[in-house]
């Protein structure tokens with residue numbers, strides 16, 4: 012079959028709305044209004060629920076410990092007041108003995124001694140509780156990090172490949188990833204706030220008994236500082252949010268400049284200074300923006316702190332006046348001024364930490380927003396299982412697909428059948444759409460136009476897990492896992508990780524056994540240079556391991572998407588010959604630029620500009636003028 016190879020069109024696809032939807036799912040706008048920023052506090056209850064789920068026991072322990080600890084300061088201060096009043100009373104008593112020993116024997120010191128012992132016990136208890144709180148908090152934080160990270164990994168695994176190729180999604184993922192480990196201070200902060208609130212209530216209760224206005228004065232004096240902090244926190248967040256793409260670029264450039272993967276090219280091309288300059292220019296603009304906010308925050312912070320100090324000294328003057336006029340005792344003076352001082356710093360800390368909590372809650376928005384993004388490629392309800400064996404095969408009917416955020420059709424008007432049991436080779440120049448076709452077949456993407464049928468039924472009606480289990484694909488950009496040789500093969504069917512004979516058989520089919528024989532620790536050898544004792548492989552050796560993954564699977568449909576490019580001519584020939592033998596009776600696709608391999612297939616599709624330009628056997632295609640013959644002759648000429 013031949014179709015005219017007209018240029019790929021740039022007309023908008025009917026699926027263009029999908030892109031808009033995709034953007035809407037990611038909502039790249041930070042919350043703008045003050046109210047919207049505070050609305051982020053709604054994230055606190057689900058966050059606390061996550062803390063609770065991470066470890067109910069530790070959460071309960073830290074809450075109880077903090078509650079007890081919260082009441083200690085006011086108790087200690089009150090006991091201090093009692094001690095002073097008792098000392099003043101004793102000092103003013105007439106006819107007391109001359110020495111302390113006589114005081115003691117006369118029983119005059121009993122009350123005072125009891126107070127002092129109590130104060131001592133309270134001091135020890137506070138210290139002990141403080142340490143216990145630190146311990147439970149740190150254990151809880153670790154449990155929470157583990158719980159959040161696994162949830163993040165689980166969720167990411169459910170999402171579509173399309174999502175991972177979208178820059179905005181990557182920003183969101185980046186922010187979410189940072190949140191999963193970066194929000195630990197929030198937990199301690201929330202618990203601390205709860206504790207401080209109880210302490211504040213206890214101090215305020217004491218003060219209210221003497222004069223309610225004292226507490227009001229304090230609160231009013233602290234409000235400007237609170238609003239100021241809230242404002243600057245929100246500005247920092249907005250800056251951070253808007254700059255996620257740049258921050259990712261900074262991270263990327265920093266990694267490029269100092270990573271094992273790129274070290275070779277950085278040296279050969281002398282990229283160091285280029286990367287360093289790029290890093291510096293990006294981080295300088297960050298620094299300038301952060302400095303502007305930090306300076307304003309410091310200046311306004313000083314003004315607001317002064318307001319708070321004025322409030323404090325006004326109240327202090329009142330207390331001193333009342334003591335001089337005799338309305339308050341010396342013990343009262345100590346208790347009130349102590350309460351006042353503590354209350355001021357507590358309230359100040361609390362209000363500031365409330366505003367920082369609101370800021371952190373904004374960051375949580377990112378985490379929860381990420382969790383809300385759902386996959387679009389899913390199994391339908393009552394999904395069908397893939398037939399065993401597949402009877403007729405896969406039929407592409409007028410299939411068109413564009414990658415997200417791209418105007419170009421990667422494939423369009425794609426019409427062909429992959430018959431059950433045949434080996435089909437795909438050939439075509441770079442960018443012709445070969446890999447895209449395979450991704451559509453494995454439902455890594457759904458077509459924007461047309462449909463793909465499996466045994467006459469739309470692929471979307473099948474159970475996704477059953478479909479993926481039926482297909483074994485090795486892509487040209489297969490992953491290189493820094494794991495053992497055995498695990499690098501076992502990833503093809505991770506459930507069979509413990510079945511060594513199966514791993515060895517897969518290795519031998521892919522010619523990987525010869526690679527593994529030469530490794531110092533054989534199948535247990537750590538591969539890659541990332542970890543100690545790792546051994547690096549050549550490009551072709553890596554490919555043999557990757558191909559073995561396909562044989563681990565025992566899938567009905569086998570697809571090799573050019574993973575042999577780095578193999579030497581003999582290895583590639585052997586690999587494909589084995590592939591041909593092993594795919595006997597199975598449905599298989601192989602993509603290669605080498606005609607010596609391609610010619611082994613039962614049928615060959617020639618792709619150009621995202622559509623099928625010609626199809627036939629090697630001999631049939633050579634017999635007619637066209638791209639296949641042209642490419643074949645170009646390659647053959649190269650060998651003459």
Ligand SMILES: Nc1ncnc2c1ncn2[C@@H]1O[C@H](COP(=O)(O)OP(=O)(O)OP(=O)(O)O)[C@@H](O)[C@H]1O
Pocket residue numbers: 176414415417421439440441442443444445446447448487
């Ligand atoms: N993830 C992607 N996002 C956007 N566009 C893509 C993506 N992958 C491929 N494309 C585009 O889709 C078109 C088809 O690419 P595809 O990878 O299917 O080609 P191919 O025939 O496999 O090429 P090659 O021989 O170089 O492997 C190309 O124009 C490419 O630029």
